[in-house]
Amino acid sequence: MTTGLTQSDNRHQDTNGKTIPARDVENLKKEIKKLVKERNAVILTHIYQRLEVQDIADHVGDSLALSRFAAKTDADIIVFCGVHFMAETAKLLNPGKTVLLPDLQSGCPMADMISVDDLRAFKAEHKDVPVVCYVNSSADVKAESDSCCTSTNAVQVVESFEEKEIIFVPDKGLGVWVQEQLPDKKLHIYDGFCPTHYQITPKDVFTMRNKYPDAVVVAHPECDPDVWRLADFVGSTSQIYKFVSNHLKQQFIILSEQGLVARMQRDMSHKTIVTTFPLPLCPNMKYHKLESVLNALVNDVNKIEIKPEVFSKAARTITRMFNITESNSFKNNNLWEGPKRQEVIASK
Ligand code: SF4
16 A cells, blocks of 8 residues: 655645645645634544645644644544544534544554463463553553553653553554653553564664764664664654754754654754654654545544444543652643644635
């Protein structure tokens, strides 16, 4: 399956991968904004999405920021431009609202690496050990876990448990990162990973360091530990964005998904921000296009539904995460509202 992407995903494309003329792009954006208003909808867009899909968003952010927006929105319809588990999270936080995923192909291969049966089998190997699941997991897996976490708050969530041993699923890159921050804990880490972040190799990092010897190297913990260990700073998407925007240096090598890199290049055009080659690009994050967003709003398609038998249990693991992240000690330093909202051309 192709997303029609090349080295740059900044071209505007329709759902068949054909380039859309700029004037049609502006018309599509205007139509979407009009419908958003008429239908009392809100568009939440992950920062890995295409830039034009970020442009029509009411909020752009990482998983934690978007979950927080989803929790407090009073819109009737949430159009979620992210991957499936993110839209599920929005639904778990808003049982009475309609949540639409513009293109259902947008799944997360990492989340698909663990089923509820896999988790039950893993739990059987570590009896009576609480489970922390990364938000990149299905509602079924969340329902079988004790708390959820994002890459922004994973250390705080694991630390909040009294138990020394914790099962951590499904991301081993993030799991090893948390383990290194909390040496007094013993994590049993599942063998899942992000194919996009794992595409970056230590050799790629050395190549870029040779090319940009003065650059600061910044990594997402979803990378292979052999990769993030080479970085000067390791952080979640929001932490990377904030670190680069606040840093006095001018050159940065970003070891994370291309969409974040493209957004930072646009927002911080006075800095040199590069990544490795081939581009670490998550094809699943690029399915949503202006046309599919419009189609979802017009036809109410691709509604997210969650099985009643798992709903309340999955919602509980998210609530536990929020109880931790909304505590004062965490709140002061780690909450992020996403990049400063761009003027949406369609609203002019
Ligand atoms: S970047 Fe990785 S973790 Fe994120 S959606 Fe893509 S495959 Fe999943």
